Amino acid sequence: MLSPITRRSFLESAGVTVASILTFDAKSQTPAQPNLSSPGVRENVAGMDENHPTLVSYRKAVAAMILLPETNPLSWIYQANMHGIPDGTVNVQPDWDGCMHGNWWFLPWHRGYLYYFERIIQKMSGDPSFYLPYWSWDTAGQNALPAPFRALQYQMTPNALYDAQRGDAANSGQPLRPNPEAGTTGSFAMDWNQAKQTAAFTNQYPELSFGGIKVAKTQLPTRPDSTDNHGVMESRAHDLIHDAVSGDMGDPRTAARDPIFWLHHANVDRLWNRWLDDRTHQNASDSDWLDQQFPYYDENGNRVVKSVSEILNLAVGAYIYDEEQRRVRTVAARPPVKGVRLVEPQIVGIASAQPSLKLNTKPFVKQLSFDTDNHPKLMTALNAPPKTDAEPASVLLRIEGIKPPAKPNLIFDVYLTLVGEKVSRKSYVGGISFFGRTGGGHGHAKDGGGFTQGFDITNTIQAIKRANKGKLPELQIHIIPHSTTGVSDDDLAKQNLDIPIANITIKLVSETNQ
Known part of the structure; x- marks a missing residue:
């Protein structure tokens, strides 16, 4: 992704003028309204070429967000900085560097992050039908970076989906994390096949915890992230993709600056649904988990604060993944199941x-x-x-x-x-x-x-x-x-x-x- 230093060169090479920026800002005061009468569909990017309407809208929105001042909540850097900030960042905003890693809020925090980012893309692209695609790196033959994200240019202008900071393996389209023992399945598929067998959403042992280690609310906002406490979904699938793409993606402080970040996390979100398809699996039910609140910004730049329970309900009816055959998910209570109990074994x-x-x-x-x-x-x-x-x-x-x-x-x-x-x-x-x-x-x-x-x-x-x-x-x-x-x-x-x-x-x- 383009760094703040290269923003000027991006504008010049793209032929963007001050007048066009002002015109865009004026138009952006009228938000695109998503259609909530039926759930939108998040589709697999594997079936999309560079001219697919979803990617055209995404590319347009990213380029538009780059033009906005970094202190604007709708700007690319502002949204990326909500996840993490590089060392030496100045003029740090209160809600920056707020991502949840190494604890049991990892999955719901990122779900809310994606939800509001998706709405921002709808507005900035002028396409209310836009829904984030996902990168199905867990599927055989899909563990290379999607081609539309590897091209330097799109229609003779800089491709806003390209990030020069990625490793050569990613940007050249090589299968990421090749493993002769994995065959055509790929290492990431092997990791997911093991991760989805984890029975408990949370546990005092990260190896036995799908969603992450339980943490008391009183420990926030210092955010008790630990290098040892990454749950199985985080450490066995999510983290390895970040490393494999490398560059901006390889560092939590810059990861969300790479446009592929959002498709990667859409896939993590999809796999969370897949894990819940097993009727013996259920999310945490503790009030400490459900009541924890996190700040986000909507498509109008307004600060919104949502609890985990609200985040889970936001997703119901708002979107589904294409593989779900348009069946609307619910958050109805499931019969109690056994997880590894939080005792002293x-x-x-x-x-x-x-x-x-x-x-x-x-x-x-x-x-x-x-x-x-x-x-x-x-x-x-x-x-x-x-x-x-x-x-x-x-x-x-x-x-x-x-x-x-x-x-x-x-x-x-x-x-x-x-x-x-x-x-x-x-x-x-x-x-x-x-x-x-x-x-x-x-x-x-x-x-x-x-x-x-x-x-x-x-x-x-x-x-x-x-x-x-x-x-x-x-x-x-x-x-x-x-x-x-x-x-x-x-x-x-x-x-x-x-x-x-x-x-x-x-x-x-x-x-x-x-």
């Missing part, structure tokens, strides 16, 4: 690697040594019949104390295999993202002790046990780096970059002593 170490480890630009392989005392507890927990008053035990893999450099431009794929076994799709555990974990302003914490990336490996461990006649042999972890800037794995291996990690552990979480 027992957590015991089962296996670990030696401390003082480090990752670099070459594949990392390490054997995990089982604790002789606690290994039987794991086997007992895995073999125990389900109980009616407690959730089954969970097995967590944790890579602790990861200390990345400022811009690692890497994603790591993690696999768990038997000793001496090669990695395969079935041994894939997940990815390590550095989005929001290398510094990054208010609300995107930086922990001097590094961050922890955890994975729920219960199903993986059960599969290994079944394949070995009920036994659990020694295991080894593979952590394989991939560049986010288009560098080949062979060339990447020649680079000099060390990322210290404190420990790698396997832990058993259960509600009762085993």
Whole structure:
């Protein structure tokens, strides 16, 4: 996306005059009115070329928003700065840098953000039929940046959907985060297929929490974002896309300046609906979650404050996703289902690697040594019949104390295999993202002790046990780096970059002593 520094050059190259800006501002006082008689449809961008009416309207609106002063709530920078602000930003507005990450408001905050941004685009484009498209990176063959966002120009003028700050891999149309083990499915599809199995919306363990860690309202507005508290939807799907696109998208402080940001988050919002399609899944019902309020700006530049419950209801009837076959969603109460309860379960170490480890630009392989005392507890927990008053035990893999450099431009794929076994799709555990974990302003914490990336490996461990006649042999972890800037794995291996990690552990979480 064009930075504030390049705004003048954008206007000049686009042939925009002061008169045209003033004319546009005058016209913009009459808002386009969205049609709320029936829900609008958010469509998959994969079916759109550069001349699709949705993208024409989006491009027009983005270009118009760039022309507005940055202190105007309808301007591109103002809206982007509501998510995050770069270091050194001056004239900071009260509602800037307000995004929710690393807690259980991650999904609803961004839903409200998209809702009002969509209305702003309707007005700025003069197209009341506009609804945000989504980028279905979770679908096989759709993990490359959509072509209309890669072109430098559109009809001989600068393409407002292009962002020169992205990595070469993204802007050249390469499949993002290539993974030979994923085949044509793609790594992001594998991540989503695992994330959607997470049963609880919130939990004290981020590895078992779809929507993020529960946080008390009293901790706002200091925003208790933590590098360790990204829920599964955030860490296993959302964060990795940000890293893979890189550039503005790779930093929470600038992410919303890239026009693809909004399509990425529309897909995250869509996948939240997909998760709720499972009748055993439900959102949090705590008043602390539902009553929390957040500020936004509507299409007239008016400040509006909405609670999470209001945000959820705003979406009902306003829009649906094309795959939903125009069935209107409801927020009716569901029958109660079990999630992992917020009690103090027992957590015991089962296996670990030696401390003082480090990752670099070459594949990392390490054997995990089982604790002789606690290994039987794991086997007992895995073999125990389900109980009616407690959730089954969970097995967590944790890579602790990861200390990345400022811009690692890497994603790591993690696999768990038997000793001496090669990695395969079935041994894939997940990815390590550095989005929001290398510094990054208010609300995107930086922990001097590094961050922890955890994975729920219960199903993986059960599969290994079944394949070995009920036994659990020694295991080894593979952590394989991939560049986010288009560098080949062979060339990447020649680079000099060390990322210290404190420990790698396997832990058993259960509600009762085993």
